């Protein structure tokens with residue numbers, strides 16, 4: 194069972210109170226973007242067995258979107274943080290690297 198904590202209202206609850214919204218930190222492609230970049234934005238998603246940064250919504254609570262880092266294989270949650278954050282905060286990265294020392298965020302460049 195997945196237990197999540199909403200970083201907006203600080204409620205900790207079972208997964209059924211939330212709804213997953215896919216990969217976090219997607220970069221939108223503007224009107225000047227290439228067709229390849231737009232295709233990548235629309236269709237290409239990370240699907241790792243391991244650490245994943247995801248969007249979640251607290252549907253049966255405050256209703257707000259947030260980001261969460263978790264391990265898709267073990268269901269370990271490394272932490273959640275506001276959806277307005279453009280990159281995972283340092284305390285989330287530290288929590289991930291305690292378990293996965295070699296993990297690198299692919300969009301970290």
Ligand SMILES: [Zn+2]
Pocket residue numbers: 199200201202203204251254255256257
């Ligand atoms: Zn909430």
